[in-house]
Amino acid sequence: MMTEDGIRLTGExxxxxxxxxxxxxxxxxxxxxxxxxxxxxxxGANVLNRPL
Amino acid sequence: MSLAERPDLMTTDPVTWDGGMGSVGDYIALLKPRVMSLVIFTAFVGMMLAPGSIHPVLAAVALLCIAIGAGASGALNMWYDADIDRVMSRTAKRPIPAGKITPSEALAFGMTLSVGSVVLLGLLVNWFAGAFLAFTIFFYAVVYTMWLKRSTPQNIVIGGAAGAFPPMIGWAAVTGGVSLESFILFLIIFMWTPPHFWALALFKSGDYRAAGIPMLPVVAGEDATRTQILLYSLVLVPIAVSPWFLGFAGVTYGIASAVLGAGFLGLALQVYRLRTGEAARKAAVRLFSYSILYLFLLFALLLGESLVTRMI
Incomplete structure (x- = not known):
């Protein structure tokens, strides 16, 4: 059966x-x-100023 | 030593960890919210007094970055000072001595917020203000906390500069530079810091002595501290009135700052005269409490006048 390695955190x-x-x-x-x-x-307003 | 030679790191057994116990509130406490609120206030006054204008959204971003930068330097201060915080009654309940946050967690938190606040202020507002904020964090965390605090009784005189920079950063966020006016705002807080902290040190000198911090009353004695408080107060009061005669504050500020200054000098004189017993302790407590109100009212008056001038 596999067990979890490393740090085991508490519920808190x-x-x-x-x-x-x-x-x-x-x-x-x-x-x-x-x-x-x-x-x-x-x-500003330049957001709308773009070449199409 | 390689990892293969460290059997302690090769364990396959689950282990417990004493970190990860900090709540969101504990991390907020690391930012020293009360100091942050004063920083936000003085930086805001610096922004409001600065010539020119800034878009309200950019102003809010600048204030947020300055506040986070101040909080980050507070976290770095608590990381480095955890050993002495544990000894002093005023600081023993801070998150690191209380065991809620580990020193390495506080360091990571402080560094992340320091870099984040400086980069955001630089990218979104201007790089001069960003660099100024970086210098302020460095000054507080390294020059004051790591160097001056434990080595000289002049610690809070020079280190006080870190707390005095925020109105200059606020000013720099608007103008992109510094000026005589912003330097005067700096000077008011800079000269206010020694009498404020030495008054605290007079009635908390036992704490500082136990922690081995060379505060002036511990090193030079209480009488020398009382003389220094009076001398700094004599210099502070005219500087606090100077925005009026330098022309960037009105007559209301001029009169009010002179009256408030007279009160400050009166209490400093009491601290100088009353040297023993409960009366001496009470005089120091009174000056300490009044000094907080004094600085707040000076900046509130500057802010109020600036708002009224803008509306007219």
């Missing part, structure tokens, strides 16, 4: 890791939104 560690993972995901999504928003602000 797993719960805290999940909460941290969600916080990191929210922060990354916010950063993507922020960069998109600033790009639009910096380009």
């Amino acid at each position: 560690q797993k719960r805290l890791r999940r909460a941290r993972s969600i916080a990191i995901a929210v922060a990354l999504a916010a950063m993507v939104g922020l960069i998109y928003w600033v790009t639009i602000v910096r380009l």
